[in-house]
Amino acid sequence: MATKKNKKVSKKVKSKEVAESGSKYSLARIKLFYEEVKSEFGKIAWPDRKHTVSSTVVVVVLVSLISVYLGAVDLILGKLISLVIK
Numbered sequence: 001m002a003t004k005k006n007k008k009v010s011k012k013v014k015s016k017e018v019a020e021s022g023s024k025y026s027l028a029r030i031k032l033f034y035e036e037v038k039s040e041f042g043k044i045a046w047p048d049r050k051h052t053v054s055s056t057v058v059v060v061v062l063v064s065l066i067s068v069y070l071g072a073v074d075l076i077l078g079k080l081i082s083l084v085i086k
Contacts, residue, residue: 047055
């Protein structure tokens, strides 16, 4: 528990130091941003390969079905409108 509190305190201290450094793109700010991004990436729950492949297959199938449906509707409406115009 003590280490978590120390990390929080040191993070606040780093943030104050960075804020006082002045420059918008200082090396200290960039380094702090990089460390925070690295820490957040560790918290991500990445899906396994099986889940990723199955989700990709579902997306590809649905996109194909919807494109065929919309193509058919477009073709039918185009024919109807051309009959009305003639």
